[in-house]
Amino acid sequence: MSDNDELDRQEARSANSVLHNGIRVLRSFSVDEPALGVTEIARRVDLHKSTVSRLLNQLEQLDLVLRDPESGRFRLGLGLIGIAGPLLANLDVRRVAYPSLERLTERTGETSALVVWSGHESVSVEQVPSPKLVKHTTPIGTRYTTAASSSVQVFLAELPEGRARELLERGLVRSERRDDVEVSAYLERLAAVRASGVAINAGETHVEEVGISAPVRDHRGHLVAALLLSAPSFRVSEQLRDQLAGVVRETAAEISTRLGAPGCGGDALPHP
The missing domain is CATH 3.30.450.40 (GAF domain)
Structure with missing residues (x-):
């Protein structure tokens, strides 16, 4: 196996891990608790706060979560509706x-x-x-x-x-x-x-x-x-x-x- 192949495999594993963790973060929100802080999310998904913060920043850029500027807590963003739109339409x-x-x-x-x-x-x-x-x-x-x-x-x-x-x-x-x-x-x-x-x-x-x-x-x-x-x-x-x-x-x-x-x-x- 070449060094390039091994690098590709590592990048794929890393991407899968990021995707998996990002979905776990999104699933931590609920109807009963629509707004959560970084510490609460980190505890629910069993990840370090710094990792959760990075994920939330990426999700916020994609409009998948929204940060309240006053409380610093996060909510699900309207970008999720765009993703679910084709399913909802059908x-x-x-x-x-x-x-x-x-x-x-x-x-x-x-x-x-x-x-x-x-x-x-x-x-x-x-x-x-x-x-x-x-x-x-x-x-x-x-x-x-x-x-x-x-x-x-x-x-x-x-x-x-x-x-x-x-x-x-x-x-x-x-x-x-x-x-x-x-x-x-x-x-x-x-x-x-x-x-x-x-x-x-x-x-x-x-x-x-x-x-x-x-x-x-x-x-x-x-x-x-x-x-x-x-x-x-x-x-x-x-x-x-x-x-x-x-x-x-x-x-x-x-x-x-x-x-x-x-x-x-x-x-x-x-x-x-």
Whole structure:
């Protein structure tokens, strides 16, 4: 074996060791303890403080950790999101959302569904039906095309106002109100949806049905789906409707969090 071969082997072992230790440092952070000092990290990974300091400096340069200038403690950096982005983008939102749909139906006793946007209508892609005898269910693939539909409201609220107005005025989203005054009033309604983070259809498309929807976001904060809860009108008083709206919004935020949505509290949609 030549000296060069041995040198290559040593460099490879050194690189592997640095990579391994760097990952151990990153894994020392947790939800319960998101901020750590050098001494704490060194103790957890069983490395000398000087070694940990060098690793943290390198990780900080790569935006994988962030140092608080006041406390000197470290947190995980946003660069990790960039690394995980391709994985997060490939997560099947249906698979991720399904356990939450089951819990929502169990909690409320009503039908829950996940819908996506086709460009001018929302389409049901997953559903957990209510266990009750009287319930509202729709086949997978059902399309919602009316402006009053709660899921359609969620998606239109995300669009620039000009695009939402165009869809309404061209009839691509069906609405009985298409003059300027009525469209403007509907756009104000969408602004309220953005502010509250939830949309309600209280018997406007079908007098016997109440629909409540909230946005589901991915790791980029982009709207990728809407959560929909459907119930017979006779079971939903105005007070219960408000309570269900909070539960739907909370569940949508839970799904968004599992998809890696940044700072998702489920309270409001950002203005486009």
